[in-house]
Amino acid sequence: MRHLFSAEGEQALAAAIGLRPLLAFDFDGTLAPIVARPGDARVSAAVAKGLERLGRTLPLAIVSGRRVDDIRGRLHFTPRYIVGNHGAESPLMPEANPPSLLDPMRDRLAKSATALVQAGVTVEDKGRSIALHYRLAPDRSRAHEVVDHLARTLDPGLSAFGGKLVMNFVAEGAPDKAEAVARLVEHSGAKVAVFLGDDVNDEPVFARAAPGWLTIKVGRDDRASRAMYCLDGPAEIEGLLERILDLVGDGIR
Ligand SMILES: [Mg+2]
Structure with a gap:
Protein backbone atom coordinates (compact mmCIF):
# COMPACT_ATOMS: atom_id res chain seq x y z
CA MET A 1 0.00 0.00 0.00
CA GLU A 95 -34.21 4.75 17.49
CA ALA A 96 -32.37 1.91 15.75
CA ASN A 97 -30.76 -0.96 17.68
CA PRO A 98 -32.06 -0.32 21.20
CA PRO A 99 -29.54 -1.44 23.85
CA SER A 100 -32.07 -4.01 25.14
CA LEU A 101 -31.26 -6.19 22.10
CA LEU A 102 -28.01 -7.05 23.88
CA ASP A 103 -29.69 -8.23 27.10
CA PRO A 104 -29.10 -11.94 26.28
CA MET A 105 -25.39 -11.15 26.03
CA ARG A 106 -25.49 -9.31 29.35
CA ASP A 107 -27.01 -12.39 30.99
CA ARG A 108 -24.37 -14.58 29.42
CA LEU A 109 -21.55 -12.31 30.61
CA ALA A 110 -22.99 -12.21 34.11
CA LYS A 111 -22.82 -16.01 34.19
CA SER A 112 -19.24 -15.97 32.89
CA ALA A 113 -18.14 -13.15 35.21
CA THR A 114 -15.72 -15.24 37.28
CA ALA A 115 -14.03 -16.82 34.25
CA LEU A 116 -13.66 -13.40 32.63
CA VAL A 117 -12.11 -11.86 35.73
CA GLN A 118 -9.73 -14.82 36.11
CA ALA A 119 -8.63 -14.44 32.49
CA GLY A 120 -8.02 -10.70 32.92
CA VAL A 121 -10.83 -9.73 30.52
CA THR A 122 -12.59 -6.41 31.12
CA VAL A 123 -16.22 -5.95 30.11
CA GLU A 124 -17.22 -2.54 28.72
CA ASP A 125 -20.96 -2.18 28.19
CA LYS A 126 -21.52 0.68 25.75
CA GLY A 127 -25.27 0.31 25.32
CA ARG A 128 -25.47 -0.59 21.65
CA SER A 129 -22.32 -2.71 21.77
CA ILE A 130 -20.35 -4.58 24.39
CA ALA A 131 -16.56 -4.80 24.27
CA LEU A 132 -14.45 -7.44 25.97
CA HIS A 133 -10.93 -6.03 26.33
CA TYR A 134 -7.90 -8.20 26.96
CA ARG A 135 -5.01 -5.79 26.37
CA LEU A 136 -4.18 -5.91 30.08
CA ALA A 137 -4.66 -9.68 30.51
CA PRO A 138 -1.60 -11.44 32.03
CA ASP A 139 -1.90 -14.20 29.39
CA ARG A 140 -3.38 -12.74 26.22
CA SER A 141 -3.70 -16.03 24.36
CA ARG A 142 -5.66 -17.55 27.26
CA ALA A 143 -7.86 -14.43 27.44
CA HIS A 144 -8.41 -14.60 23.68
CA GLU A 145 -9.58 -18.20 24.01
CA VAL A 146 -12.18 -17.15 26.57
CA VAL A 147 -13.61 -14.29 24.49
CA ASP A 148 -13.37 -16.30 21.28
CA HIS A 149 -15.44 -19.07 22.84
CA LEU A 150 -18.14 -16.52 23.72
CA ALA A 151 -18.04 -15.17 20.14
CA ARG A 152 -18.39 -18.65 18.63
CA THR A 153 -21.33 -19.68 20.82
CA LEU A 154 -23.55 -16.64 20.45
CA ASP A 155 -27.24 -16.48 21.18
CA PRO A 156 -29.42 -15.91 18.09
CA GLY A 157 -29.79 -12.26 17.14
CA LEU A 158 -26.25 -11.31 18.16
CA SER A 159 -23.04 -10.95 16.22
CA ALA A 160 -19.38 -10.56 17.16
CA PHE A 161 -16.26 -9.12 15.55
CA GLY A 162 -12.71 -8.71 16.75
CA GLY A 163 -10.44 -5.68 16.95
CA LYS A 164 -7.07 -4.84 18.48
CA LEU A 165 -7.08 -7.01 21.66
CA VAL A 166 -10.84 -6.63 21.93
CA MET A 167 -13.94 -8.61 20.95
CA ASN A 168 -17.11 -6.66 20.19
CA PHE A 169 -20.71 -7.81 20.43
CA VAL A 170 -23.61 -6.07 18.66
CA ALA A 171 -27.15 -6.91 17.63
CA GLU A 172 -27.29 -8.86 14.40
CA GLY A 173 -28.01 -6.50 11.52
CA ALA A 174 -26.82 -3.40 13.40
MG1 LIG B 1 -9.52 2.55 15.71
Whole structure:
Protein backbone atom coordinates (compact mmCIF):
# COMPACT_ATOMS: atom_id res chain seq x y z
CA MET A 1 0.00 0.00 0.00
CA ARG A 2 1.33 3.43 -0.93
CA HIS A 3 1.95 6.06 1.67
CA LEU A 4 -0.45 9.00 1.40
CA PHE A 5 2.46 11.42 1.44
CA SER A 6 3.82 10.01 -1.85
CA ALA A 7 3.46 11.93 -5.12
CA GLU A 8 0.56 9.69 -6.13
CA GLY A 9 -1.09 9.95 -2.72
CA GLU A 10 -0.82 13.74 -2.57
CA GLN A 11 -2.46 13.91 -6.00
CA ALA A 12 -5.28 11.62 -4.87
CA LEU A 13 -5.76 13.75 -1.73
CA ALA A 14 -5.95 16.98 -3.78
CA ALA A 15 -8.47 15.38 -6.15
CA ALA A 16 -10.66 14.11 -3.28
CA ILE A 17 -10.60 17.41 -1.38
CA GLY A 18 -11.49 19.22 -4.62
CA LEU A 19 -14.79 17.30 -4.55
CA ARG A 20 -15.73 18.82 -1.15
CA PRO A 21 -15.98 15.48 0.63
CA LEU A 22 -17.34 14.39 3.96
CA LEU A 23 -14.27 13.94 6.18
CA ALA A 24 -14.75 10.93 8.45
CA PHE A 25 -12.28 9.76 11.07
CA ASP A 26 -12.11 6.78 13.36
CA PHE A 27 -10.93 7.83 16.86
CA ASP A 28 -8.69 5.29 18.68
CA GLY A 29 -5.55 4.43 16.76
CA THR A 30 -6.41 7.08 14.16
CA LEU A 31 -6.86 10.50 15.80
CA ALA A 32 -5.66 9.33 19.23
CA PRO A 33 -2.76 6.93 19.78
CA ILE A 34 -3.71 3.54 21.25
CA VAL A 35 -3.05 3.49 25.00
CA ALA A 36 -3.09 0.69 27.57
CA ARG A 37 -6.23 2.05 29.27
CA PRO A 38 -8.94 3.23 26.82
CA GLY A 39 -9.99 5.92 29.32
CA ASP A 40 -6.63 7.64 28.78
CA ALA A 41 -6.99 8.13 24.99
CA ARG A 42 -6.75 11.77 23.90
CA VAL A 43 -6.28 13.80 20.73
CA SER A 44 -3.47 16.35 20.76
CA ALA A 45 -4.39 20.02 20.95
CA ALA A 46 -2.98 20.53 17.44
CA VAL A 47 -5.14 17.75 15.98
CA ALA A 48 -8.26 19.04 17.77
CA LYS A 49 -7.59 22.54 16.44
CA GLY A 50 -7.03 21.28 12.88
CA LEU A 51 -10.24 19.26 12.98
CA GLU A 52 -12.23 22.19 14.32
CA ARG A 53 -10.97 24.46 11.54
CA LEU A 54 -11.69 21.87 8.85
CA GLY A 55 -15.16 21.37 10.26
CA ARG A 56 -15.97 24.99 9.43
CA THR A 57 -15.41 24.28 5.73
CA LEU A 58 -16.26 20.62 5.19
CA PRO A 59 -18.76 18.24 6.82
CA LEU A 60 -16.81 16.38 9.48
CA ALA A 61 -17.60 13.12 11.26
CA ILE A 62 -16.04 10.99 13.97
CA VAL A 63 -17.01 7.33 13.52
CA SER A 64 -15.86 5.29 16.50
CA GLY A 65 -16.44 2.12 18.46
CA ARG A 66 -16.91 4.24 21.59
CA ARG A 67 -20.22 5.65 22.77
CA VAL A 68 -21.15 9.02 21.25
CA ASP A 69 -21.07 10.69 24.70
CA ASP A 70 -17.63 9.23 25.36
CA ILE A 71 -16.27 10.70 22.11
CA ARG A 72 -17.92 14.06 22.76
CA GLY A 73 -16.04 14.35 26.05
CA ARG A 74 -12.69 13.65 24.38
CA LEU A 75 -12.85 16.39 21.74
CA HIS A 76 -12.34 20.05 22.37
CA PHE A 77 -14.88 21.00 19.72
CA THR A 78 -18.20 19.73 18.36
CA PRO A 79 -18.01 18.01 15.00
CA ARG A 80 -21.09 17.99 12.78
CA TYR A 81 -21.54 14.24 13.25
CA ILE A 82 -20.48 11.70 15.85
CA VAL A 83 -21.31 8.04 15.19
CA GLY A 84 -20.60 5.59 18.00
CA ASN A 85 -20.67 1.87 18.71
CA HIS A 86 -19.06 0.89 15.37
CA GLY A 87 -21.95 2.43 13.40
CA ALA A 88 -24.77 1.14 15.61
CA GLU A 89 -25.29 4.51 17.38
CA SER A 90 -25.96 7.18 14.76
CA PRO A 91 -27.66 10.57 15.07
CA LEU A 92 -29.36 9.73 11.77
CA MET A 93 -31.01 6.61 13.22
CA PRO A 94 -31.62 7.50 16.89
CA GLU A 95 -34.21 4.75 17.49
CA ALA A 96 -32.37 1.91 15.75
CA ASN A 97 -30.76 -0.96 17.68
CA PRO A 98 -32.06 -0.32 21.20
CA PRO A 99 -29.54 -1.44 23.85
CA SER A 100 -32.07 -4.01 25.14
CA LEU A 101 -31.26 -6.19 22.10
CA LEU A 102 -28.01 -7.05 23.88
CA ASP A 103 -29.69 -8.23 27.10
CA PRO A 104 -29.10 -11.94 26.28
CA MET A 105 -25.39 -11.15 26.03
CA ARG A 106 -25.49 -9.31 29.35
CA ASP A 107 -27.01 -12.39 30.99
CA ARG A 108 -24.37 -14.58 29.42
CA LEU A 109 -21.55 -12.31 30.61
CA ALA A 110 -22.99 -12.21 34.11
CA LYS A 111 -22.82 -16.01 34.19
CA SER A 112 -19.24 -15.97 32.89
CA ALA A 113 -18.14 -13.15 35.21
CA THR A 114 -15.72 -15.24 37.28
CA ALA A 115 -14.03 -16.82 34.25
CA LEU A 116 -13.66 -13.40 32.63
CA VAL A 117 -12.11 -11.86 35.73
CA GLN A 118 -9.73 -14.82 36.11
CA ALA A 119 -8.63 -14.44 32.49
CA GLY A 120 -8.02 -10.70 32.92
CA VAL A 121 -10.83 -9.73 30.52
CA THR A 122 -12.59 -6.41 31.12
CA VAL A 123 -16.22 -5.95 30.11
CA GLU A 124 -17.22 -2.54 28.72
CA ASP A 125 -20.96 -2.18 28.19
CA LYS A 126 -21.52 0.68 25.75
CA GLY A 127 -25.27 0.31 25.32
CA ARG A 128 -25.47 -0.59 21.65
CA SER A 129 -22.32 -2.71 21.77
CA ILE A 130 -20.35 -4.58 24.39
CA ALA A 131 -16.56 -4.80 24.27
CA LEU A 132 -14.45 -7.44 25.97
CA HIS A 133 -10.93 -6.03 26.33
CA TYR A 134 -7.90 -8.20 26.96
CA ARG A 135 -5.01 -5.79 26.37
CA LEU A 136 -4.18 -5.91 30.08
CA ALA A 137 -4.66 -9.68 30.51
CA PRO A 138 -1.60 -11.44 32.03
CA ASP A 139 -1.90 -14.20 29.39
CA ARG A 140 -3.38 -12.74 26.22
CA SER A 141 -3.70 -16.03 24.36
CA ARG A 142 -5.66 -17.55 27.26
CA ALA A 143 -7.86 -14.43 27.44
CA HIS A 144 -8.41 -14.60 23.68
CA GLU A 145 -9.58 -18.20 24.01
CA VAL A 146 -12.18 -17.15 26.57
CA VAL A 147 -13.61 -14.29 24.49
CA ASP A 148 -13.37 -16.30 21.28
CA HIS A 149 -15.44 -19.07 22.84
CA LEU A 150 -18.14 -16.52 23.72
CA ALA A 151 -18.04 -15.17 20.14
CA ARG A 152 -18.39 -18.65 18.63
CA THR A 153 -21.33 -19.68 20.82
CA LEU A 154 -23.55 -16.64 20.45
CA ASP A 155 -27.24 -16.48 21.18
CA PRO A 156 -29.42 -15.91 18.09
CA GLY A 157 -29.79 -12.26 17.14
CA LEU A 158 -26.25 -11.31 18.16
CA SER A 159 -23.04 -10.95 16.22
CA ALA A 160 -19.38 -10.56 17.16
CA PHE A 161 -16.26 -9.12 15.55
CA GLY A 162 -12.71 -8.71 16.75
CA GLY A 163 -10.44 -5.68 16.95
CA LYS A 164 -7.07 -4.84 18.48
CA LEU A 165 -7.08 -7.01 21.66
CA VAL A 166 -10.84 -6.63 21.93
CA MET A 167 -13.94 -8.61 20.95
CA ASN A 168 -17.11 -6.66 20.19
CA PHE A 169 -20.71 -7.81 20.43
CA VAL A 170 -23.61 -6.07 18.66
CA ALA A 171 -27.15 -6.91 17.63
CA GLU A 172 -27.29 -8.86 14.40
CA GLY A 173 -28.01 -6.50 11.52
CA ALA A 174 -26.82 -3.40 13.40
CA PRO A 175 -25.31 -0.92 10.92
CA ASP A 176 -21.53 -1.18 10.63
CA LYS A 177 -19.19 1.71 9.93
CA ALA A 178 -19.60 1.28 6.16
CA GLU A 179 -23.34 1.76 6.35
CA ALA A 180 -23.00 4.62 8.82
CA VAL A 181 -20.52 6.52 6.61
CA ALA A 182 -22.63 5.96 3.48
CA ARG A 183 -25.62 7.49 5.29
CA LEU A 184 -23.56 10.45 6.48
CA VAL A 185 -22.37 11.14 2.93
CA GLU A 186 -25.96 11.20 1.75
CA HIS A 187 -27.20 13.31 4.67
CA SER A 188 -24.37 15.86 4.41
CA GLY A 189 -24.98 16.44 0.70
CA ALA A 190 -21.36 15.53 -0.06
CA LYS A 191 -20.79 13.31 -3.07
CA VAL A 192 -17.77 11.46 -1.70
CA ALA A 193 -15.98 10.69 1.55
CA VAL A 194 -12.43 10.74 2.81
CA PHE A 195 -12.25 8.08 5.52
CA LEU A 196 -9.41 7.18 7.89
CA GLY A 197 -9.26 4.20 10.22
CA ASP A 198 -6.80 1.76 11.71
CA ASP A 199 -8.64 -1.42 12.67
CA VAL A 200 -10.56 -4.47 11.50
CA ASN A 201 -13.91 -2.75 11.85
CA ASP A 202 -12.78 0.03 9.50
CA GLU A 203 -12.16 -2.46 6.69
CA PRO A 204 -15.84 -2.60 5.60
CA VAL A 205 -15.61 1.14 4.85
CA PHE A 206 -12.43 0.62 2.85
CA ALA A 207 -14.00 -2.28 0.98
CA ARG A 208 -17.24 -0.46 0.14
CA ALA A 209 -15.71 2.88 -0.87
CA ALA A 210 -17.50 4.29 -3.91
CA PRO A 211 -15.70 5.87 -6.88
CA GLY A 212 -14.15 9.20 -5.95
CA TRP A 213 -13.76 8.28 -2.27
CA LEU A 214 -10.36 8.28 -0.63
CA THR A 215 -9.61 5.69 2.07
CA ILE A 216 -6.57 5.79 4.34
CA LYS A 217 -5.37 3.08 6.70
CA VAL A 218 -3.52 4.44 9.73
CA GLY A 219 -0.64 2.05 10.42
CA ARG A 220 1.09 -0.61 8.37
CA ASP A 221 0.05 -3.61 10.50
CA ASP A 222 -2.38 -5.14 7.99
CA ARG A 223 -0.98 -5.98 4.58
CA ALA A 224 -4.37 -7.24 3.44
CA SER A 225 -6.08 -3.89 4.18
CA ARG A 226 -8.45 -2.70 1.45
CA ALA A 227 -7.58 0.98 2.00
CA MET A 228 -6.13 2.92 -0.94
CA TYR A 229 -3.31 4.62 0.98
CA CYS A 230 -1.73 4.48 4.42
CA LEU A 231 -0.14 6.66 7.05
CA ASP A 232 2.49 5.30 9.43
CA GLY A 233 0.47 6.17 12.54
CA PRO A 234 -1.58 8.77 14.42
CA ALA A 235 1.51 11.00 14.65
CA GLU A 236 1.05 11.84 10.96
CA ILE A 237 -2.55 13.07 11.36
CA GLU A 238 -1.48 16.61 12.24
CA GLY A 239 0.49 16.86 8.99
CA LEU A 240 -2.46 15.51 7.04
CA LEU A 241 -4.83 18.09 8.54
CA GLU A 242 -2.39 20.87 7.62
CA ARG A 243 -2.30 19.61 4.03
CA ILE A 244 -6.10 19.52 3.82
CA LEU A 245 -6.34 23.02 5.31
CA ASP A 246 -3.91 24.20 2.63
CA LEU A 247 -6.00 22.52 -0.07
CA VAL A 248 -9.21 24.21 1.11
CA GLY A 249 -7.40 27.54 1.31
CA ASP A 250 -7.24 27.78 5.09
CA GLY A 251 -3.60 26.94 5.69
CA ILE A 252 -1.86 27.98 8.89
CA ARG A 253 0.90 30.29 7.67
MG1 LIG B 1 -9.52 2.55 15.71
